[in-house]
Amino acid sequence: MSTVFYGPLVTPTTGSLSSYLAIPNAALSVSRDTGTIQWIEEDVHPSALQDVMAKYGIVGEDLFLVELQTGEFLIPGFIDTHTHGPQVPNMGSGQEHELLDWLAKVTFPTEAKFKDVAFARRAYTSAVRRIIDNGTTTCCYYGSLHLEGTKVLADIVHNFGQRAFVGKCNMDRNSPDYYVEASSQDSVLHTLELITHIRSLAPSAGGSPSNALVQPILTPRFAISCTPELLTSLGGIAASDPSLTIQTHISENAAEIVFTKSLFPPSILPTPPNHHGPKPTETTYAGVYDAYGLLKSNTILAHAVHLEGSEVDLIKRRNAGISHCPTSNFNLRSGWAKVGALLDKGIKVGLGTDVSGGFSPSILTAVQHASIASKVVALSAPEHKHTQAHHHTAATTIPFANRHLPVSTLLYLATLGGAEVCNLQEKVGSLEVGKEFDALVVSVREDSGNPNLWGVDLDQELAGSGSETDKSELEGMLERFLFCGDDRNIRRVYVRGQLIGGKEFRRA
Numbered sequence: 001m002s003t004v005f006y007g008p009l010v011t012p013t014t015g016s017l018s019s020y021l022a023i024p025n026a027a028l029s030v031s032r033d034t035g036t037i038q039w040i041e042e043d044v045h046p047s048a049l050q051d052v053m054a055k056y057g058i059v060g061e062d063l064f065l066v067e068l069q070t071g072e073f074l075i076p077g078f079i080d081t082h083t084h085g086p087q088v089p090n091m092g093s094g095q096e097h098e099l100l101d102w103l104a105k106v107t108f109p110t111e112a113k114f115k116d117v118a119f120a121r122r123a124y125t126s127a128v129r130r131i132i133d134n135g136t137t138t139c140c141y142y143g144s145l146h147l148e149g150t151k152v153l154a155d156i157v158h159n160f161g162q163r164a165f166v167g168k169c170n171m172d173r174n175s176p177d178y179y180v181e182a183s184s185q186d187s188v189l190h191t192l193e194l195i196t197h198i199r200s201l202a203p204s205a206g207g208s209p210s211n212a213l214v215q216p217i218l219t220p221r222f223a224i225s226c227t228p229e230l231l232t233s234l235g236g237i238a239a240s241d242p243s244l245t246i247q248t249h250i251s252e253n254a255a256e257i258v259f260t261k262s263l264f265p266p267s268i269l270p271t272p273p274n275h276h277g278p279k280p281t282e283t284t285y286a287g288v289y290d291a292y293g294l295l296k297s298n299t300i301l302a303h304a305v306h307l308e309g310s311e312v313d314l315i316k317r318r319n320a321g322i323s324h325c326p327t328s329n330f331n332l333r334s335g336w337a338k339v340g341a342l343l344d345k346g347i348k349v350g351l352g353t354d355v356s357g358g359f360s361p362s363i364l365t366a367v368q369h370a371s372i373a374s375k376v377v378a379l380s381a382p383e384h385k386h387t388q389a390h391h392h393t394a395a396t397t398i399p400f401a402n403r404h405l406p407v408s409t410l411l412y413l414a415t416l417g418g419a420e421v422c423n424l425q426e427k428v429g430s431l432e433v434g435k436e437f438d439a440l441v442v443s444v445r446e447d448s449g450n451p452n453l454w455g456v457d458l459d460q461e462l463a464g465s466g467s468e469t470d471k472s473e474l475e476g477m478l479e480r481f482l483f484c485g486d487d488r489n490i491r492r493v494y495v496r497g498q499l500i501g502g503k504e505f506r507r508a
């Protein structure tokens with residue numbers, strides 16, 4: 001049995017950051033058993049739709065047809081490569097601080113409340129629901145340091161049907177007395193127990209644990225909050241369990257970097273695994289994680305605002321991914337990441353909301369600020385005039401560094417780039433045959449209820465044109481959605497073919 005979606009479709013494609021597919025009349029079939037995309041046909045005229053479906057043997061009772069209206073389109077679901085579940089209640093609070101003060105004064109007190117499991121259940125239920133309804137189909141969650149509360153987070157994500165990585169913070173030092181783990185041994189035991197719990201959650205129909213939607217993730221909060229003993233143990237877990245993903249923070253804030261270097265002088269750092277040549281004589285932030293075996297192809301590094309050149313090369317060599325969190329980076333006055341230069345190096349980059357350093361749970365807000373961040377980079381680059389002059393050159397031929405990111409790249413970062421950072425690019429991130437259907441039905445119609453977005457159906461009405469959408473109109477719809485859209489424009493949210501959220505789901 002299949003569900004066939006018929007209407008406009010927008011998707012990035014593998015390997016192309018400078019262009020994307022915009023198909024005004026697509027038919028896309030999803031298996032109702034496995035949730036995978038079975039076939040996609042482009043340019044299907046309404047009168048040919050029945051024939052196309054008959055060609056694939058889809059008739060009568062086998063068929064569920066979803067026809068999109070004018071002003072609606074399909075897009076891959078958003079991937080949030082970095083957020084904090086227990087900080088959702090804090091969104092919009094404490095906006096005056098920089099990182100280390102903000103952690104001490106605003107963040108740790110709130111996270112400490114998640115010791116109360118009943119509180120955690122209520123808060124996480126609300127948090128995960130709003131994250132899904134904002135179109136996030138895959139989410140990398142930091143929990144608090146608590147084992148039980150973080151199990152609850154994993155259970156809720158599992159029950160809601162979102163694809164996710166869930167980890168509990170490892171933090172056994174440089175944290176307040178009321179919010180710190182008792183020892184590195186405790187931290188490790190609780191981490192292993194959480195991994196076991198998450199892997200025991202029932203995989204969806206017929207799947208194996210490795211195919212489960214919710215996966216565990218090692219979560220050393222950041223180097224400052226972990227003793228060398230703890231980092232050593234976590235590196236050991238990572239080495240013995242190579243499929244295990246790792247998330248942490250890197251080079252977010254200037255004071256944080258100074259403190260990190262003071263805690264880890266080269267004399268105490270172990271020699272990194274896979275290290276060739278002499279041991280580094282100076283500490284770098286990435287070098288600390290590398291020394292403990294935590295910088296790998298399945299490591300997700302949030303922020304990367306102030307990376308040194310040698311760190312960029314090391315991250316590339318290890319094929320670790322970066323979560324760009326521009327809303328948070330502006331909000332906490334951390335700075336702005338040089339994303340274009342990272343992309344030019346071939347480093348994997350996705351977007352993160354970093355709630356509540358970032359004040360929005362929506363990847364759309366991250367897209368808007370990623371655009372602004374890239375424009376700040378362009379404006380502050382010495383060759384500003386030069387790059388402006390080349391504005392109209394074919395995008396594929398120019399590097400991304402020191403240039404504003406085009407819509408195609410913003411779309412990529414929000415979807416397929418995020419999938420690469422999570423090593424899920426074979427499964428999700430784009431609408432391609434064989435991938436799982438993690439997707440959104442977006443509406444940029446006047447009746448979406450978003451007063452900030454001028455409805456494209458109204459445009460067509462005013463122009464007196466028919467209701468057929470052409471390719472350039474569809475591209476315009478995408479741009480308008482990315483810059484002016486919010487959850488009111490997200491009608492349906494699908495993960496692995498299942499409807500799990502969106503405006504229509506909430507009403508039902």
Ligand SMILES: Nc1nc2[nH]cnc2c(=O)[nH]1
Pocket residue numbers: 084099103107221222249252328354357
């Ligand atoms: N943005 C952000 N940076 C961190 N570094 C360590 N912990 C945090 C956190 O909770 N948020």
Ligand SMILES: [Zn+2]
Pocket residue numbers: 082083084249302354357
């Ligand atoms: Zn963070």
